[in-house]
């Protein structure tokens with residue numbers, strides 16, 4: 001029995017994820033992180049505090065994020081082939097530090113244990129809103145996905161505390177209850193992420209998920225995580241597992257299998273994430289417990305209906321005539 005599951009979600013076989021998630025999204029993360037195989041409990045590496053020199057004010061950070069990013073030659077092709085890309089200098093160190101401090105405040109009341117997470121901050125915080133709706137971040141996503149009109153699924157603060165374990169191997173198509181593969185997530189570390197802090201790492205190849213499609217999920221223990229890493233090793237799939245310099249931001253397709261290492265440093269690993277999808281996607285007919293409390297992200301929408309609620313603003317491209325674009 002997994003201690004994070006209720007009677008209803010624990011029912012059935014270990015790969016039966018049909019029940020709806022009946023807790024909140026913090027409880028979901030506690031459950032999900034429990035599905036990762038542990039690593040060695042090495043001593044925590046001392047990491048210096050982030051620079052605290054003069055920081056830009058909030059309007060300056062917002063102005064920075066409003067400037068579109070020039071994609072390096074080959075970035076869109078690399079994303080299409082590999083399923084992910086890591087881009088340099090997407091944010092300045094000053095903007096990252098201002099955002100990091102804001103996320104520390106926004107996470108102050110969270111209760112999650114291994115990965116403290118929070119979504120939908122953009123609804124209340126102008127800085128997070130400016131970041132996740134920004135021409136810079138959303139613009140990169142649109143260019144990589146090759147779609148003009150993207151909607152926001154949700155933002156997320158992902159704070160892995162010192163000593164917290166690995167994030168299990170997964171691809172987001174298993175998580176998001178959307179009927180589209182045109183879904184992309186950004187992972188913006190708000191401090192450098194050395195190897196010991198647990199960078200996000202990616203199984204190379206947009207089609208790699210096909211090798212793993214028949215592996216039975218395990219909602220109780222760590223066997224799925226283990227099976228994915230074994231299958232990747234057996235197939236000789238290259239895993240991109242590199243530190244992130246401050247300012248590096250990764251972008252991964254919903255099809256890309258990824259994991260993150262344990263945080264074996266003395267400082268929290270703070271990340272601002274966000275997920276976007278091409279306008280026109282619908283909520284799948286049967287969302288599962290792996291989607292957590294998805295109704296928070298796509299309210300007033302039933303399975304099978306277009307995912308176009310007021311919480312899914314259009315972030316790039318032309319606004320629709322029906323006013324469902326709102327906030328830009």
Ligand SMILES: O=C(O)CCC(=O)C(=O)O
Pocket residue numbers: 158160167172185186187200258259260271273
């Ligand atoms: O931050 C992490 O450890 C996991 C994040 C993740 O899986 C994602 O952003 O898709």
